[in-house]
Amino acid sequence: MIKRTIFSFILIASVQISKAQTFIQAYQDRANQISQTNINTYLQEFEALGVKRTGTTQNTNAFNWLKTKYTALGYTTADFFEHSWTASGYSSKNLIVTKTGTLYPNKFVIVCGHFDSINGPGTNDNGSGTSIILELARILKDIPTEYSIKFIHFSGEEQGLLGSSRYVSQVVNGTNPKMDIKVVVNLDQVGGLASKANTKLYHDKDQSNPSSNNAAAATAVQELANCTLLYSPLAVDFDPAESTDYVPFQQNGEIITGYWEYEGGYNNPYVHTANDLLINMDPVYVLNVGKSAVGSIQHFAVASTTTLAAEDSSISKKLESVKFYPNPAKNILNLKIDNSVKNFTFEMIDMNGNHILTSKDNSHQINISQLKPGVYLGTMTIENNKITKKIIIE
Ligand SMILES: [Zn+2]
Structure with missing residues (x-):
């Protein structure tokens, strides 16, 4: 996605959670199941697939890669719909994977993002959204x-x-009555910038014609923001909905909203170039956006609120209290962990995914004096549960 227009928009100084929407522990526990290892693996594999320009072999390879991933997650061909289309001299396919609801099987929450790229491998635009959707489908x-x-x-x-406009005209509107859609949530370019802290997200607000759906979309974007504040560590701002795959749905009168990176956003120098690469983005930010998405899709699809086993919940609290400090660090990195945790593993990888060190001796101090200055990812594993945080070494 690239937004070309300079807009004037009233920025809301502080976004607050409306009282109607309450925190649900089961939603948080599932949001915490997003795996940094999976996100990084998806981003690396997506990048390795090359420039996925629509109509090329690389585009077809990326489509087949997605099918392989869903199959590995346990989805079957009965859950798949391959939507082939031809438009403006291009032929390609959209992949649709459906999970059936318990109460309203014929009303759909759509979570979407594009997998094609242009000029470069598109690891941020839109390997980032693609990776999150795969994690959502797993969890x-x-x-x-x-x-x-x-x-x-x-x-x-x-x-x-x-692809999205043909999907709306040929599939959504291809039946009588047309497909019943509750909300469309799009994820496009949510990779952030390696050089920034990446603490904020844009949520996209429908301000376009037709206006008949704008009030409902305003409610949806507020609920989306609430989920980000409830289930992720990120702050929120709003931007106008435009220039990505929810637009054809919006024009069809559907209720739409979406995710877009805040840092980078309007000024990302890498998007649509050969340098749209993992090394220039922030995979921890992708994980944090994913936490919001796991929260929001559960909210919109009304997921079961039955909490996980109490033990899992207590592990998730222990993981949340883990801190690596100081950050930035030099020579020694300290690990802060709940006193009740006697056994843990600490690992570090660099931003290319190379393994740097493993500590299995339960030491709370790690000697990092041999490491080159730069950005690393530290992962703490407690009873097979993991938390990953970014560590800067000076
Ligand atoms: Zn995009």
Whole structure:
């Protein structure tokens, strides 16, 4: 996604959680199941697939890679719909994977993002959204939701929303009555910048014609912001909904909203170039955006609120209290862990995914004097549960 327009928009100084929406521990526990290892692996594999320009072999390879991933997660061909389309001289396919709801099987929450790229591998635009959707599909696979969920990977976005517009005209409107959609949540370019702290997200607010859906979309974007504040460490701002795959849905009268990076955002120098690479983005930010997405899709699809086993919940609290300090660090890195944790493993990788060190002796101090200055990812594992944080070494 690239937004070309300079806009004037009233920025809301502080976004507050409306009282109607309450914190649900089960939603947080599932949000915490997002795995940094999985996100990094998806981003690396996506990048290795090359320039996924619509109509090329690389684009087809990326489509097949997605199908392989869903199959590995336990989805079957019965859950898949391959939507082939031709438009403006391009031919490609969208991948749609459907999870059926318990109460409203014929009403859909759509979570979508494009997998095609242009000029470069598009690891941020939009390997980031693609990786989060895969993690969502993994975490929610066996969780009952009242509404059905469609995980959709569009192609042809970079040539002018070709895949999503054909999906709306041929599939959404291809039946009588048309497909019943509760909300469309799009994830596009949520990778952040390696050089920034990346503590904030944009949520996209529908301000366009037709205006009949704008009030409902305003409610949806507020609920989305609430989920970010409730289930992720990120702060929130709003931007106008434009220039990505929810636009054809919006024009069809559907309720739409979306995710977009705040840092980078309007001024990302890498997007749509050969340098849209993992090394220039922030995979921890992708994880944090993913926490919001696991929260928000559970909210919109009304996921079961039955809490996980108490033991899992207590592990998740122990993981949340883990701190690596000081940060930035030099010579010695300290690990702060709940006193009740006697056994843990600490590992560090660099931003290229190379393994740097492993500590299994339960030491709370790590000697980092041999490491080159730079950005690393530290992962603490407690009873097979993991938390990853960014560590800067000076
Ligand atoms: Zn994009």
